[in-house]
Amino acid sequence: MSWIANSPLTYLQQFCVNVIKCGPIPKHIAIIMDGNRRYATKAKVEKAEGHTRGFDKLAEALQWCLELGIPEVTVYAFSIENFKRSQSEVDTLMKLATEKFQKLLDEREKIMAEGVCIRIIGNMSLLSQELRKLIAEAVLMTKDNNRAFLNVAFAYTARDEMVNTARKVVEGVEKGAIEADDVDEDLISRCLYTGDRQDPDIIVRTSGEVRFSDYLLWQISNSYICFTEVLWPEFCIWHLLACVFKYQRCYNDLKKNNVKIIKNERVKSFVEGLEQEKLMQLKSYI
Amino acid sequence: MDPKSAAVIYKVFYLVLNLVFTIYELIENFSVHLRNKLHELRHEFLPVNKHRSFMKLDKIPTHLTVLLGCEEPSYQDLANLILWCLAARITFVSFYDYKGALTKSEDKLRLVVEGKKNSTDHVIWHDRVDSGYKNGYTGRKVHVKVLSRQDGRGGFVKLTKELSGGADFTIDSFDQRLKKDFQFPDPDLGVCCGKTFSLFGYPPWQIRVTEFLTIRTHHNIKFNNFVELLSRYNKCEQRYGK
Incomplete structure (x- = not known):
């Protein structure tokens, strides 16, 4: 199955999507797609099949988000902590990722026509050369698309991201590119793997777990939290609509995500420098 | 149409x-x-026999943190929470009020707690100014701290500013430095009050493995609600990535 599903909604679903669209629509949803393995046990299929169905569900969820008018989705695909799983499971997951990125490149026309920009957030140095190359190609191919944004957290943990960011910022101060006084929340936000993207309005975690497991800890500071019992492969459009509706119900109480302010020319050129560096790094993987 | x-x-x-x-x-x-x-x-x-209520639980959080969310602090109820934590042997309790009302009126909370607690129990307050606590108390004790929005992302920014001079740091060294500033261990259980479920800028570094539960409101919270929270926490299982 490809990256964005194309199965038409039923009349009832379409109607409800239109009703929910009367309220404020989030611009960015973050998802922890949890429960693939528990689903596999429940449905009596192989673990690998559970992960594959999880990926297919992502493709569907992306379609629903586009129908709802949510332009950006960030998903937790693989945590650095997941490397601790059995070798065979890690291999399966890496193989699945390799297949899917290859597929993405094969489907070039479709993805470009949809205008989807794909970004990977995470520590790419932990991945195999082959996977890194595929990812870099996909990211570079779609980097100028701006109709929809899909960020995939892969080999990611928030603490790893935060410390790497602090390191870059400290280096910047030491080299004199920025001054110590320039270091503030906005600068850190801007230098994270998520860069200039806005923070998520909603964070969803499936499968009944009620923690964030080192995912986007900085970025979800002001997001609406939606923990749901359903296992990820069983997630359906009604769950998504319910999350958005709950968000709408307390919209006025939520702190809105402010734009990250770049306070002076120095900071601006520092941030641009980091982005250039990131781009060069990706190019070097190919 | x-x-x-x-x-x-x-x-x-x-x-x-x-x-x-x-x-x-x-x-x-x-x-x-x-x-x-x-x-x-x-x-x-x-x-109710308070001790018997806790006996069924296999694990008790070391640090319980309460996020007031949009609610105004109710001193009587927060004081009750502190005393119940003492009874449950929870050693660290913190309150996060992003609007800062509780930071300004911490003394009020202290007075209520002092009036309610047994003389053998010790409530150790961690102020912004006086951070070191004295050891050597006998009897039950609980550490209490009020957090505000400045403790959120700001704590991380502050540390980044301080690090310089060829700083070669890792997640662990960063963690140690932040822990020193934060004084408390990372929270095991976060209780979010009110209908708007959000962290409202809670310190991001510290919540990696925190389990978050919600309550309708902390106003007029009853002892059985508290026990219910602990038994919900008791059911949470951590996998640490595995």
């Missing part, structure tokens, strides 16, 4: 949907209120 009248129909349905939910919430609030009243009545005749 032309798009204009379709849009009107959607809007009407959206309003009706909201109305239905508002009514549902009102009924729910009322029934909870009723249930609490009944519970109170029953327990007037049957006093």
Whole structure:
């Protein structure tokens, strides 16, 4: 199955999507797609099949988000902590990722026509050369698309991201590119793997777990939290609509995500420098 | 159907949907209120044994943190929470009020707690100014701290600013430095109050493995609600990535 599903909604679903669209629509949803393995046990299929169905569900969820008018989705695909799983499971997951990125490149026309920009957030140095190359190609191919944004957290943990960011910022101060006084929340936000993207309005975690497991800890500071019992492969459009509706119900109480302010020319050129560096790094993987 | 009248129909349905939910919430609030009243009545005749309530639990959080969310602090109820934590042997309790009201009126909370607690119990307050605590208390003790928005992302920014001079740091060294500033271990259980479930800028570094539960409100919270929270926490299982 490809990256964005194309199965038409039923009349009832379409109607409800239109009703929910009367309220404020989030611009960015973050998802922890949890429960693939528990689903596999429940449905009596192989673990690998559970992960594959999880990926297919992502493709569907992306379609629903586009129908709802949510332009950006960030998903937790693989945590650095997941490397601790059995070798065979890690291999399966890496193989699945390799297949899917290859597929993405094969489907070039479709993805470009949809205008989807794909970004990977995470520590790419932990991945195999082959996977890194595929990812870099996909990211570079779609980097100028701006109709929809899909960020995939892969080999990611928030603490790893935060410390790497602090390191870059400290280096910047030491080299004199920025001054110590320039270091503030906005600068850190801007230098994270998520860069200039806005923070998520909603964070969803499936499968009944009620923690964030080192995912986007900085970025979800002001997001609406939606923990749901359903296992990820069983997630359906009604769950998504319910999350958005709950968000709408307390919209006025939520702190809105402010734009990250770049306070002076120095900071601006520092941030641009980091982005250039990131781009060069990706190019070097190919 | 032309798009204009379709849009009107959607809007009407959206309003009706909201109305239905508002009514549902009102009924729910009322029934909870009723249930609490009944519970109170029953327990007037049957006093609860606090220790027995905790005996069924396999694990107790070391650090419980309460996120007030949009709610105004209720000093009596927060003081009760501190005392129940003492009884449950929870050693660290913190309150996060992003609006900062509690930081300004911490003394008020202290007074209420001092008035309520047993003389053998020790409540150790961690102020912004006086951070070192004295060891050597006998009897039960609990550490209490009030957090505000400045402790959030700001704590991380502050540390980044301080690090310089060829700083070669890792997640662990960063963690140690932040822990020193934060004084408390990372929270095991976060309790979010009110209907808006959000962290409102809670310190991001510290919540990696925190389990977050919600309560309708902390106003008028009852002992059995507290036990319920702990037993929900008791059921949470951590996998640490595996």
